[in-house]
Amino acid sequence: MYDVVIIGAGPSGLAAALYLLRFDKSVLLLEKGAFGGQITYSPLIENYPGIAAASGNEIAEKLVDQVLSLGAEAEVGRAVGLKPKGRGWEVLTEEGAVYEGGAVILALGAKHRTLGLAGEEAYIGNGLSFCAVCDGAFYKGKDVVVIGGGNSAKQEALFLSGLCRRVTMVQNLSVLTGEPRLTAKVLATPNISVLYDSAVTAYTGDTQLRGVTVRNTLTGESQTLATDGVFVAIGLEPDCKDFASFLTLDEAGYVASGEDCTTKTPGLFVAGDCRAKAVRQITTAVADGAVAALAAASYLDAQNG
Ligand SMILES: Cc1cc2nc3c(=O)[nH]c(=O)nc-3n(C[C@H](O)[C@H](O)[C@H](O)COP(=O)(O)OP(=O)(O)OC[C@H]3O[C@@H](n4cnc5c(N)ncnc54)[C@H](O)[C@@H]3O)c2cc1C
Secondary structure (H helix, E strand, C coil), X not given: CEEEEEEXXXXXXHHHHHHHHHCCCCEEEEECCCCCHHHHXXXXXXXXXXXXXXXXXXXXXXXXXXXXXXXXXXXXXXXXXXXXXXXXXXXXXXXXXXXXXXXXXXXXXCEECCCCCCCHHXXXXXXXXXXXXXXXXXXXXXXXXXXXXXXXXXXXXXXXXXXXXXXXXXXXXXXXXXXXXXXXXXHCCCCEEEECCEEEEEEXXXXXXXXXXXXXXXXXXXXXXXXXXXXXXXCEECCCHHHHHHCCECCCCCECCCCCCECCCCXXXXXXXXXXXXXXXXXXXXXXXXXXXXXXXXXXXXXXX
16 A cells, blocks of 8 residues: 555656655556656757756656655556545556555646547557657658647647658647747748648548648638648647546536645545646646645645544
């Protein structure tokens, strides 16, 4: 039995582990994918205080090393349910494992939003990607499309512009959104072009994705762009439904909680991007992790008299 089981090893879960370990609490980090979370998709992070520029993987590695060296235990598995047991919890995984914790911190982050178009699922890994850092090298010297126009889409496009012949961004608004500095970089990059007021309405191809149909939302005209690869960067959505019976979710599916990271269920805490809040960044994720950890530590101390 661990003092705390943390579900999700992104920045919020890792920060929570760090604070708990420093309070002499035993910690299990349970992660279904990449230790480090979403930042492992990010080619370049320039807004984490104290680090002028680093790749997401570099920051993730430092965070993971730090908590492992302090004694965190880590398991790979997808948590699919929680069961109260005594004064604590059982965490059940898809793989059939059961982990026990006196308290649980949900640090589930968010998953990539998809367009929901026909064939999308089948094209993932066959020309369709959500991660330039992971898959960009497959498209060296080729033409790619990036769907989206916010910070993540701009980061993806800039990273790909260093590898690919041509990068076409498809943005449904008449401007690129997010940080003006990133927008300026995109607009100054010769092999990136932007189709504004445009929506991808279909994927074309056979077993391999070969193109996208793009509709101009102002004129209603459609064109098919031939492409070697498509990167979707249209934001994220939470995935907290497996634990919903113990939580209050807002209309978008994020976990409602105060700034103290408590939930409506004693002993169950929430941190990071899966929490209902206005700003979702590494800084706010690690801040949540610290707050949730201290709340969980106080909860356990009160339980144990
Ligand atoms: C391409 C990209 C670029 C970005 N660039 C920046 C940037 O430059 N600066 C910045 O501040 N922020 C950036 N962000 C945002 C930042 O990465 C997130 O705000 C931050 O990672 C949130 O941390 P988190 O721990 O809350 O969630 P996540 O990083 O999403 O981590 C959650 C983890 O939980 C795991 N998980 C989820 N459900 C389960 C389950 N049921 N069982 C087990 N494990 C589970 C997931 O696999 C994941 O690893 C970027 C995001 C992306 C996608």
